[in-house]
Amino acid sequence: MDHEDDAADALRRMAGLATPMALRVAATLGLPDRLLGDGASVERLAAELDAAPIALDLLLAHLATLGVVERTPTGYRTSAYGEHLRLDAGNGLTDLLRLDTAGGRAELAFVELAHSVSTGRAAYPRRYGQDFWADLAEHPHLRESFDRQMTHRFREQLPRIVAGVDWSRFSSVVDVGGGQGSLLAAILTAHPGVRGHLVDLEPTAADARRTFTAQGLDDRARVTAGSFFDPLPAGADAYLLFDILHDWDDEHAHRIMSRCAEAAHPAGRVLVVEAVAGLRADSESDLAMLVIFGGRERGLDEFRALGSAHGLLLDGVTELTDQRCLLEFRLSADG
Incomplete structure (x- = not known):
């Protein structure tokens, strides 16, 4: 096979849908969990899943080619590689x-x-x-x-995010769209002098309340059930937008920034933490933001323009992790 054939074959493999869909169907059916130990026969598995035996065998054969399952004398079992797809794998x-x-x-x-x-x-x-x-x-x-996914998404980066910002500068932080409260709880735990206020929709807000209670933070953490398109709790030192703006098109991103600007006191800050195009964003994530939300990973000039429209000046950029930056905005004197 010559170089051109190699290139065409590589492109075909990248474009193929069989493998990604096979992995997704395997996860959906729970096959890595069902085939532990000695595994199971196709017939037994098909009966448990109410699936077509021949079709299920075709799926398992491809999963065996991928190394996710192994053939046994009586059927298939999950391989050590495939165990990464178990429900309890923690990834x-x-x-x-x-x-x-x-x-x-x-x-x-x-x-x-x-x-x-x-x-x-x-x-x-x-x-x-x-x-x-x-x-x-x-x-x-x-x-x-989705809430589980978001909590897991930055779990390993949480210590660096908490340590990479001098949160003690702020006596109060409003976590806008703060999910189940993992980040705000970590900030408050690390900085006993800071008070927090999380805003998110119910029932996610209820999960955040449980997070704060479990970590003994009820005396310093408040939760308001609401949307970041509505007026936010006013007068805080900092308004935190963690992985929020890239989920929205420009119209909605402006509305969110406007709510933060109007709520902040004159010396307050708006803190945006997410990937930044040209610094900490990747092309695959960019396409995902577009396809799923109509959003994108914005570049620094776009963030400057986004803030400026609401009297917010981009005052600093910190590369927090290999995936996210901190962009700090302050209210302009004539804002």
Whole structure:
């Protein structure tokens, strides 16, 4: 095979959908958990799953080619490699891959990528009839999986995010769209002089209350159930937007920044933590933001313009982790 054939074969493999879908269906069916130990026969597994035996065998054969399962004299069993797809593996993969979770369902919107490229809009509503956030509101199991995914997403980076910012400068921090409260709880634990206020929609807000109670922070942490498109608790020293703005198009991102600017006191700060194009963003994530949300990973000039429209000046940029930067905005004197 010559170089041109090698290149064509590599491109074909990158474009193929069989492998990524096989892995997602395997995770959705729970095959890595069902095939532990000595494994199981195709017939028994098909009966348990109410699946077509021949079709299930075809799926398992491809998973064996990938090294996810191993053939046994009587059927298949999960390999050591495939155990990374178990529910209890602790790596968050199941919430990203299963077709009945928010992450797995959302990525199927990539089949409508051409629509997003043509229009600049999210493909998710085209595939599912409503946007991602409406889907989460309507289906509690999707919201629950999304909250887990978001908590797991930055778990390993949490110590660096807490240590990489002098949070003690602020007597009060409002975590805008703060999810289940893991980040704010870590900040408050590390800095006993700081008080926190988290804003998110119910029932995520209820989860945050439980997080703060479990960590003994009820005396310094408040929770308000609400949207960041509505007025925010006023007068705090800092308003934190962690992985928020890239989920939204420009119109909605401006609305969020406007709420932060109007709530902050004159010496207050708006802290944006997320990937920044050209610094800590990757092209795959950029496409995902477009397809799922109609958003994108913005560059520094875009962030400057976004803040400036609301009297906010970009005052500093810190590369916190290999995935995220801190952008610190202050109110301009004539804002």
